[in-house]
Amino acid sequence: MIISPCQGRIDLSKLDTNAKLGLDKDTVEKQMLDAQQRVASLQHKLWAENKRALLCVFQGMDASGKDGTVRDAFFLTNPDGVKVTSFKVPSAEELDHDFLWRIHKAVPARGEIGVFNRSHYEDVLVVRVENIVPESVWRPRYAQINAFEQLLAANGVTILKFFLHMSRDEQRKQLLERIHEPDKNWKFNADDFEKRKKWDDYMRAYEDALSETSTEHAPWFVIPADRRWVRNYAVAMIIAETLERLDPEYPRLKLSELEMERLLSQ
Numbered sequence: 001m002i003i004s005p006c007q008g009r010i011d012l013s014k015l016d017t018n019a020k021l022g023l024d025k026d027t028v029e030k031q032m033l034d035a036q037q038r039v040a041s042l043q044h045k046l047w048a049e050n051k052r053a054l055l056c057v058f059q060g061m062d063a064s065g066k067d068g069t070v071r072d073a074f075f076l077t078n079p080d081g082v083k084v085t086s087f088k089v090p091s092a093e094e095l096d097h098d099f100l101w102r103i104h105k106a107v108p109a110r111g112e113i114g115v116f117n118r119s120h121y122e123d124v125l126v127v128r129v130e131n132i133v134p135e136s137v138w139r140p141r142y143a144q145i146n147a148f149e150q151l152l153a154a155n156g157v158t159i160l161k162f163f164l165h166m167s168r169d170e171q172r173k174q175l176l177e178r179i180h181e182p183d184k185n186w187k188f189n190a191d192d193f194e195k196r197k198k199w200d201d202y203m204r205a206y207e208d209a210l211s212e213t214s215t216e217h218a219p220w221f222v223i224p225a226d227r228r229w230v231r232n233y234a235v236a237m238i239i240a241e242t243l244e245r246l247d248p249e250y251p252r253l254k255l256s257e258l259e260m261e262r263l264l265s266q
Contacts (some may be wrong), residue, residue, distance in 0.1 A: 002237045005219030010210040012203050012222070017167040019224040021234060027264045028233045033054070035236040040076035042243035043113055047081035048113035049248040052156040056239065057116045059125075060201060062192040063174035064225050065232075066117050069164065072232040073239055074115070086117040094140030099123040099141065100148055104112055106151060120145060124209050142212040153217035160242060161218060162235055163210060166227040168199050 046052065058066045085106040094102045100120055108114030124141050127133045149159055166174075166218050174195070178188040195202065214220035221238060225231045233257075254261060 001037050001241055003223065003236050005221055006210050006214035008211070010207050010214075010222070011218075012165060012207055012210075015165060015222055015224070017165050017170065017224050020227065020230055021224065023233065024231055028229050032062055032192040032229075032233055032236065035233065036072070036076045038240040039073065039236060039243065040078070042240070042246075042248060043074075043077045043081055045250055046113065046243065046246070047078065047111045048250050050251075052158065052246060052248070053103050053110055053112050053114065054239075054243065054246070055108055055114045055116070055152065055157050057119045057121070057159070057161040058164065059162070060225065061166060061171055061199075061208075062189070062195060063171050063178070063187075064164035064166045065174075065228060066164060068224075069162070069232050069235050070115055070117060074113070076174040077113070080112065082113045082115065084115040084117060087122060094184040096193040100144070104148075107157060110156065112248050120148070121209055121213075125202065125205045128205050129195075129198055142209070146218075146220050147217060149213075149215070149218040158242060158246060159218035160219045160238060161214070163206065163220060163237075164176045164231060165222050166225040168196075170226045171196065172261060173179065197226060217220050 046054065056070075058070060060066055070084060083106075083136070087106075090102065103116075103120040106114065106116070124138050124145070128135075128138045153159060175192055178184045210220045210222070221234075223231050223234050
């Protein structure tokens with residue numbers, strides 16, 4: 001695998017956001033299409049098999065490239081079998097339930113690939129840094145998340161979690177692009193700059209979340225995100241290799257169905 005899953009205590013300051021992972025840009029540009037085709041072909045088999053599901057969770061600081069990574073990784077897949085959910089600020093109805101209620105409703109069905117653009121991890125990140133709930137509320141959620149993900153895994157949902165690890169300097173560059181480039185103005189949010197002031201607090205919150213919830217059944221991958229071509233290719237390859245290990249198969253016709261062919265041929 002191009003990147004190993006997180007294990008033990010994670011120190012993000014020791015992980016290079018600009019790493020090339022031994023890759024060459026020209027080679028990656030040629031191989032990216034192959035990775036996309038592998039994902040698409042295997043997604044079609046997973047959809048036809050209709051026995052298992054894949055859930056891909058994407059987290060990262062604002063402007064880390066979550067939208068672009070999802071778009072590139074699933075560029076050739078059939079939209080019928082890929083369900084993307086972007087989790088915004090909880091609604092009044094959602095706040096009247098436990099924090100996993102809205103998450104569980106969006107879990108992919110058998111045969112589907114589910115993509116979470118932000119996720120239940122906001123409830124141990126934003127709520128912690130912004131002091132929305134006390135520590136006595138958010139700290140037990142690590143164990144609750146682990147139990148929830150173990151439940152999904154036991155019921156046929158394979159889980160991959162990606163943290164897009166960008167540098168503070170790269171985030172500044174991307175946020176400035178949102179101001180100066182007309183086709184990116186719609187992404188501008190003044191709140192992004194307020195969160196940027198708490199960068200160190202968010203990094204500590206992410207380190208705790210990654211360390212506490214990277215498990216064998218739901219691993220975290222820290223993806224260097226300063227180079228878009230590295231970020232997108234690494235994610236696409238991890239998804240492709242995971243689907244290959246699942247090895248979904250097209251259903252075979254039953255003997256009675258084959259008999260129908262004989263009858264139709266008469």
